[in-house]
Amino acid sequence: MTEAKIRIATTSLAGCFGCHMSFLDMDERLVSLLEQVELNRSPLTDIKHCGPCDIGLIEGGVCNEENVHVLCEFRANCKILIAVGACAINGGVPAMRNYFDLQDCLQEVYLNGAGITNPQIPNDIELPLLLDKVYPISEVVQVDYYLPGCPPSADEFLQILEPLLKGQEPVLVKAHLHYD
Amino acid sequence: MDDHTITIDGAEIPFQQGQTIMDAALAAEVYIPHLCHYPGLTPRGNCRLCSVDMGNKSVAACTTAAVAGQQISSDTPALNAARKSITQMLFIEGNHICPSCEKSGNCKLQAMGYYLGMLDEHFPQFYQRREIDASHADILLDRDRCILCDLCVRASREVDGKDVFAIAGRGMDAHLIVNSSTGKLIDSNMAASDLAANICPVGAILIKQEGYQVPIGQRIYDQNMINEVGLQEKAVKKTKQDDD
Numbered sequence: 001m002t003e004a005k006i007r008i009a010t011t012s013l014a015g016c017f018g019c020h021m022s023f024l025d026m027d028e029r030l031v032s033l034l035e036q037v038e039l040n041r042s043p044l045t046d047i048k049h050c051g052p053c054d055i056g057l058i059e060g061g062v063c064n065e066e067n068v069h070v071l072c073e074f075r076a077n078c079k080i081l082i083a084v085g086a087c088a089i090n091g092g093v094p095a096m097r098n099y100f101d102l103q104d105c106l107q108e109v110y111l112n113g114a115g116i117t118n119p120q121i122p123n124d125i126e127l128p129l130l131l132d133k134v135y136p137i138s139e140v141v142q143v144d145y146y147l148p149g150c151p152p153s154a155d156e157f158l159q160i161l162e163p164l165l166k167g168q169e170p171v172l173v174k175a176h177l178h179y180d
Numbered sequence: 181m182d183d184h185t186i187t188i189d190g191a192e193i194p195f196q197q198g199q200t201i202m203d204a205a206l207a208a209e210v211y212i213p214h215l216c217h218y219p220g221l222t223p224r225g226n227c228r229l230c231s232v233d234m235g236n237k238s239v240a241a242c243t244t245a246a247v248a249g250q251q252i253s254s255d256t257p258a259l260n261a262a263r264k265s266i267t268q269m270l271f272i273e274g275n276h277i278c279p280s281c282e283k284s285g286n287c288k289l290q291a292m293g294y295y296l297g298m299l300d301e302h303f304p305q306f307y308q309r310r311e312i313d314a315s316h317a318d319i320l321l322d323r324d325r326c327i328l329c330d331l332c333v334r335a336s337r338e339v340d341g342k343d344v345f346a347i348a349g350r351g352m353d354a355h356l357i358v359n360s361s362t363g364k365l366i367d368s369n370m371a372a373s374d375l376a377a378n379i380c381p382v383g384a385i386l387i388k389q390e391g392y393q394v395p396i397g398q399r400i401y402d403q404n405m406i407n408e409v410g411l412q413e414k415a416v417k418k419t420k421q422d423d424d
């Protein structure tokens with residue numbers, strides 16, 4: 001009987017998918033990783049909801065109600081939740097909207113900005129409501145590990161994943177730390 | 181016991197009369213973490229990162245005189261944990277979005293985070309709204325990133341002889357102000373060559389027109405840890421004594 005694979009789910013909330021691109025930079029090392037791991041909900045599988053998983057990787061901060069739902073679904077289903085990248089850890093670049101009132105942002109983008117035709121603030125019922133601010137994921141759920149970087153490199157993904165796959169505690173090398 | 185030595189983490193360190201613990205440590209190439217200290221400028225004890233244990237009390241190494249026989253602990257797990265918490269608080273009090281900051285890689289606050297193994301900011305973010313002053317042709321003042329170390333205040337007063345900056349307000353209201361009729365940098369006598377324009381440990385005071393000349397990844401703290409760089413800093417020369 002083959003050993004059960006470790007289940008990993010990934011998502012991008014208020015992020016740019018750059019951390020996911022960096023994850024894919026593992027290149028051929030993905031092959032050996034996938035011998036031990038199976039992907040659950042992820043932009044890479046297109047599975048829509050997170051099932052019971054061992055590890056959840058969250059890219060991006062929390063900017064709207066859908067982000068809150070997705071994050072809570074991950075927390076409820078993942079034994080270990082990892083905040084991946086600057087945006088998940090402190091809001092990152094999307095959090096720069098926090099210096100302005102939300103209404104001012106919407107008006108600037110959709111009503112008063114340069115080159116806008118048919119100005120109107122989108123209010124389709126399908127669109128998730130925006131939160132007043134962009135929040136780090138740790139202000140919404142308990143986070144188990146943090147992987148800084150914008151984005152963290154493929155090597156750093158492995159630095160945190162490889163020990164976890166063996167049931168060991170990951171230690172990030174200080175000399176490799178970067179927040180940019 | 182020698183009359184002119186102190187002990188830091190078990191190592192005997194010589195000092196000269198008038199030196200602080202920080203002065204003696206730096207001279208002996210012993211690194212005590214610090215952000216608001218710069219050799220040659222009057223020490224202020226603002227950031228508290230250089231807190232060290234002496235007997236049963238903690239003191240700021242940069243403002244405490246070296247006295248023969250002092251037994252000092254600095255590089256301990258408890259002190260480094262406290263220093264990490266201080267660094268995290270400095271991050272969450274301001275708006276430190278490293279990926280968007282030109283200082284990234286040259287920033288001492290960031291480098292301190294690396295040195296102390298800071299992976300997250302732990303405390304809830306303040307997301308403060310602070311005023312940016314882009315009025316000066318050559319210098320940008322972005323208070324979002326100011327950690328109130330007051331190095332620019334001292335550099336301007338003690339080395340540039342200009343008195344361009346001060347810290348106004350208390351506690352949460354503390355902020356950097358500019359000594360000019362409008363409160364704007366353009367109306368001050370500050371120049372890009374001033375020490376005050378170049379000593380900022382974070383990205384609060386930036387020189388315009390030279391952003392990203394050195395690519396991210398090739399900058400000071402991309403190459404070296406802050407404990408290595410911090411021992412290389414040469415003392416600046418005061419032109420005026422700080423007497424306030």
